[in-house]
Amino acid sequence: MHELLSEKINQYLSDTKAGEIAEFLTALSQDYESTDSELRMLKLALDDQQTEGKDSRQHFNDRIHLLEQNEKALKKTVSLISATLEASQEGVLVIGSDNQPVVFNDNFIQMWNLNIEWINSSSGRDIYEIVRVQLKKPSLLIEHLKEVEIPGSAVLKEYLLKDGRIIESYVTHHEDAGMVWRFRDITEAKKQEEVIRFQAHHDALTNLPNRTLFGDRLSHALSKILRTDGKLAVFYLDLDGFKTINDSLGHLVGDELLIQVAKRLSDVLRDDDTVGRMGGDEFTVLLEDIEGHAGVVRLAERVIEVFRAPFMLEGQELYITTSIGVAVYPGDGNTEELLLRNADIAMYKAKDQGRNNYHFFTSSLERLAKHRLSLETQLRNAVKNDEFELYYQPVLHLNNRKLSGFEALLRWETEDQGFIGPDIFVPVAESTGMILPLGEWVLNTACRQARVWVDMGFDDIRIAINLSAKQFQQANLFDLIIAAIKNAGIGFHNVALEITESMVMQNVHGSIGILTRLREEGIRICMDDFGTGYSSLNYLKTLPVDVLKIDRTFVKDVTESKDDRAIASSIITLGHNLDMKIVAEGVETIEQSDFLQSQDCDMVQGYYFGKPMPPIEAIKPYKE
Template sequence: MLFVFGLSLAAVLPVSAANGQQDLDHYRLLVWLVTALLVLVVALFLSILRRGHRSRQALHQEVKRRHKAVSALEESEKRFRETVDLLPQSVFETDRVGKVVFWNRCALDLSGYSAGDLDSGLMLSQLFAVEDGERLQEVFQKVLSGQRLINSQFTVRKKDGSILPALISADAMVLQGQVTGIRGSIVDISDRVQAEKTLRQNEARLNYLAYHDTLTDLPNRALFQDRLEHALARARRFGSQLALLVIDLDRFKNFNDSLGHDVGDQVLWKVACQLRNGLREVDTLARIGGDEFVIVQENVASQADVATVAKKVLSLLVQPISLREHQLFLTASIGISLYPNNGEDVSSLMRQADRAMYQAKNKGGACFSFFSAEDDDLVEERLFLENDLRQAVDRHELLLHYQPQIDLESGRLVGVEALVRWQHGQRGMISPGAFIPLAEETGLIVPIGEWVLRAACIQGRKWQQSGMPPVRVAVNISTWQVRQPDFVDMVEGILDESGFDPQLLELEITESAVMDNVQEAVRILNIFQQRGISLAMDDFGTGYSSLSSLQRLPLSKLKIDRSFIREVTSNANDAALTSSVIALGRTMGLGVVAEGVETEEQLDFLQRMNCAQVQGFLFSKPLPANEVSTLFERSFVSSSAPPPVASEK
């Protein structure tokens, strides 16, 4: 536009100019210069305007870009914080002096602090136990210097003062080449520490159980053998003596089987307590199995010292043990071997002590015995006998003989007592006195007693079927049988199985079987009485029953033990006791049977005392079943002739 204006001005000037062509040329040149200058100014101005516009656009774009970047950064920071809050571990940040500038939600929950506590200037050291303060400061400085911390265990102290174990990891925060603080994580390892503690406790418990008896808490066989090995090593080094005592409770198996294993376990526990409290701490006491205990006594000066310990053990065990309604009286057999006299290693000392223990049992138990080579043969014989007795029932080596019971008023056979005999395959007939005590001690009396009852009922049924006169069959019942929980079921099962008339069965029980638990005995005997079974108290006078207890029992008969009849004509005490039992039976309406009658003088005394029934070798020895049938119609007592005397016992 300016250019057009200049051309128009130049075209007009020649018409109005009067001073000549030269002035006109100069003037036109001036106009052209002014016009060109104006064009340049306008062009420059327009260029500046265009550049300003572009700058404004660029600035606007930059501001917009930066605003967007800031928003994105803020959004990223928000997402980061939210993500960190979702982490299952605590995350924190501090400045260079240890002031906490950030922590996530998990850190808040872990420490018990709040966001407000952070705003008030919480120091990192406040999150840890005082005892960790010095180490924490040392670690903090190392992290600031560029050393990374990985899973170092510290104790976190919560706001409420409680503490917990934790693993700390941390690294330095660097901004523009400058360390501004540290960033780290805290992992609560309470569960892991507790699990490790439990694991260590379990390992320790398992290790303890591996070497200790769980019932009595005494050392077991493994620990006992280890301690005995060490004791032997000391004895060899110092040239001293050592004693090994093996303790076995007498007839414990019968207690266990009769009263139940729970009662048996309580008995063993109480025995262990009695022994532990009565021995020196330097002596090793262990339970090596069942009812067997051992004692290792070091630095023994003489056998007398060992005997003193053995006597003390026996005195400890003789004390009665009260369990529930039972009062149990225990005894023990103790075998003793000495180092170096009886052996120089664990196995030989154990073997000899075991043999000595069986020597003590052969003497009747309730005693101790030092190992003796002379007595060892008897122990071996007893072991062989016990082993054979365990198989006697299966081998059909047991049999019954029957001893007649005579009514003194009629002189007739009114009953028989079934007595077990053992016909050994190689040794022949073995005396009941040799195997019955062994059966009682080992508990074999229970299966043997069941066999006897079954065989006697079967034979009684055979006599019934053959037309013989009704004769009562008496069967001895062991104390241990009465204690069996299935005793009543066993008796009733045998009666049903054999078909024998219960009214012809008589069960003979001892005073000890009744007095151990009178209430239970009364319950059992009442059941039998209701079935029509007769009940007799065997060996009356040798036990400790009271008259009040006797009156509660549904008895039909008392049996006077043969030990009183033996000297009834020569011993005033035996005569008085026998007379008293006969009078007591008459008063209570009970029959009385005198056992072991062997002389006419004894018979005469019993007749004068009005004893109801007798049995003994004066009338007949125990006979096989086929010989008893010939005696059913025979009269054994007459006024004109003395009774026949058995020629063989």
Template sequence: MKRRCIMKDSDIMKIKEKLDKNIKKNQNLKGKVKLATKVFENAIEGIVITDKNAFIEWANPAFTKITGYTVKEAIGEKPSILKSNKHNKDFYKKMWDALINEGKWAGEIWNRRRSGEAYPEWLTIMAVKDEYGNTTKYISVFNDLTKLKRNEDDLNYKTYYDALTGLPNRLLYTDRLKDSIHIAKENDNKLAVMFLDIDDFKKVNEGLGHIIGDVLLKKVAKRLNSVVKKGNTVARMSGDEFMIMCPNYKNEQAIINEVNKILKVFNDPFDVEEHKVYITASIGISLYPEDGTDSNLLIKNAHSAMYKSKEYSGKKYTWYRPNMNKKAEERLVLENDMQDALINEEFSLYYQPKVDSKTNKIVSLEALIRWNHPTKGMISPGAFIPVAEESGFILLLGEWILKKACKDIKEINKKVKSKITVSVNLSAKQFESDNILNTVDLAINNAEIKTNLLDLEVTETTAMKNERNAFKIMNEMKKRGMTLSIDDFGTGYSSLNYLKRVPSNTIKIDKSFIDNIAIKKCDATIVKSLITMCHSLGKNVVAEGVETKEQLEMLKEFGCNQIQGYIYAPPLPLEEIKEMIIKQE
């Protein structure tokens, strides 16, 4: 009896051990189920479970978030409630063939939310099979690709479209041009390429600011896009440069008609904030296959033709001709020659006097660059200064001018009793350079002259560009003892308020205002009023480009402080100007 009891205790112990194991196993299973449920509920991917007939049995919260359907609404329905109708029957047949034969399918598909919005998703469907290989359920996992697609579209847009105007950019234009050339070649068609550049756009940027300039470019783009023939492409290449492509044109007259439509958009002013801005444009045209059979050559030749349009006053479009590329080659030679000229001392300074209107004595000189080329002779500053500015060589050349002018004025003042000052023009690039103050200081220190002998001339448009920074530099120069002149006053977009604020000692009235004061009453009134206003603000006034006795007498009558122009003397070499000053004493 006792033995049987012991056996029973042993059996009980075994049973207990088995029970403990089962309890532990169940606990582990419950933990796994709990974990799986947590993953299911918190997954960012939408998850749908269907039976073997594809009726929805369950879905997670992400399904609701993505599709808009609640789980309650989805249960008992088929996934076809999400169908977007963007795919044909063949698409879905291939999907089911893969599920039946391979047990899974994955790919990009468009579905439709409860709101009716179609959206892209990446969908993976897996068939769940029993031990006999029969499908019992399907599990679908999907990601909403809307944001990714939007980012891809944004990236694609930024790659191929201009951010400011929304027009195709250089890359897209070139791609389309290549495609059009290929089509034209296959079909024996013609193709025209136009290169459009806004005339003197730099003055708008400098006078009204880059923000106004950007708004103007947008308006130009909009007008151009509205007038070109359907099928033609308008693109923004860079800055103020646009291109138009006209595929499959009938004859040259058709191109002329298109050009005239384009130029007509510039007839009316552009309303930009409170400004009415009048601008013009120059166009160059190249033709396929006559002027080139590849995209780069056609663009290059249209560009050369556009520059020819700018050379001819009043001519707004020019057809490309083979000799036009010669101009570009000449420009490159000129750039190289300028570098050599500085080393070989081919540059010199001429000086034009500024005469006191009351004493008729020279009180100041303006330093003007001259270039005596060893083979080409004297080259006009109008020919090489713009090239120097565009290439950046103006920084080196400007530094040389400053140093030479300071040395020359020291030499002149040694010969005379009265103080003679020298004016040096600062280009926009010089004035905006980070080391302009150091460059000026170095020139003065090397020449060992007093700072009040140097007057620095800055054009009105340069002084107005980035006004805050410009005024800061000008005030620093004045603190050092130099004087400052605003050159070409009246040619920009300055206001009376600007005249009051600008920290200059002198205002130089542009020659364009002086030319007609003796024959046009309105011009005389403007000049007289400007002189009076400058005097009331404590500013000195210089009239430049004075050529006749009538102009001189009127300017004296108006109270203009100094006169500069051929009425007294043209720009002269150093030795001649020295003699002229010595004689007056």
């Protein structure tokens, strides 16, 4: 008996088959009744045989003892099986062939808000009705029962209850035991499944659709639009200067910025539009049911507009813009892959055109994209093979035409294409990260050249070195600059660093910190292209800047344009009032030089005074 009990309990715990439990309990009940009946008969027979021989009475006594032992074992078996049912996490109910409850456990009672007395006095039909009315869709139970009318059938269903719970039901129609039900509360499991499903299709940071879900929605939209002959558009967005903020203020601030960007995009677009995050600082937008080209333009401009307001991050206002590439179905592609690729290509064109704008895809952009890829390969090889060189353009004191120093300018000459301009290869180097090793090479090379000229007697010569946006984000920038100067054996006064307004404004407080440290060492700080960026006078007064450089766009027409003369004059006055020196770039005529001198401009550089030249030729006019 105990071996049978052990086997049955183990089987139940590993993979319960409620029909077998019911059958087992029925058999136990029959065994118990048979034993109890036989025991009573033997005791009566023993009383009738009191006068018979000793051997006969001993036989009866032995038989009674054996039956009593069997009775104890049966009671223990029933008790253990009952305990096993109660220990189950499932609710178990067995309705016999006579439509009466045979077996049920506490979990079943609690799961369906019943009580033992009511169940014991009710039929199976009564119990089914109480279960049915608790379902959000009561007809499901009726359908369930119809599916298991034939003995041997079994069905698995899920019930959504009116109170929000989800119950899994497995019923077997057992030929002997009747209807055997197992109920399991899977509410939490379903919630977890939903969380996992959501995480698989949404970005963990912003909760926007991820690349997979966005692709699915785009594919679905394309399938739908084939039947309606309509149009749709895809935006591919990239945040301008995001890495500056991420690297300088930390990933937590960068993450918060991405969250705020996601919210703004979701708020500004239509309800039927889909905003997704591809990863990093790249977002996509799916626009369905667009009203021609003008409708796409309006939405693109609306997206650009939401970035004009500052973002509040860690108690400070930060500005960031976006570049948008636009691809329209069917002209720019008829598949998910083509539309996303072409929108991405158009986005890079928007960046090349100055950022903070949008650009529609054209077939010519595809050719440009292939050319860009080829340029990237060439650029990597050029960095590896040391194909770059520095040219130097003189910077002169305007009042006496004496040499102040040079600006170091990067040049790349290829065998098959000749010189490739910095305006072409520098953006590619920036986007690929190659600008960092390239910028470090420029820094070290320019410092070593300064040492050559110092040894020639130009003790106070100053070399102006341009820093890229990515260089300015480097955590070890200060150490790299100091090491380059010391390794070259020159003084800190022999170096000037040129930065732009946009670089500084990405992280004003961080910029002030690094620039202050560099300036305290004796390195001159120059604000390049002043007037073309943010031109925040509020911040300019707090920045540790020694020199303002008037951009060539204001110098070019200074003799013809009243407005340009006013701007150039204002910059000179502003700089002097802030105790800064002024350098005018792009001076190409005597008339421009004379005007600048009349306004007390301090220094000039441009083709009128000297073109960028290799170091030997650049220094030659100033040797004597």
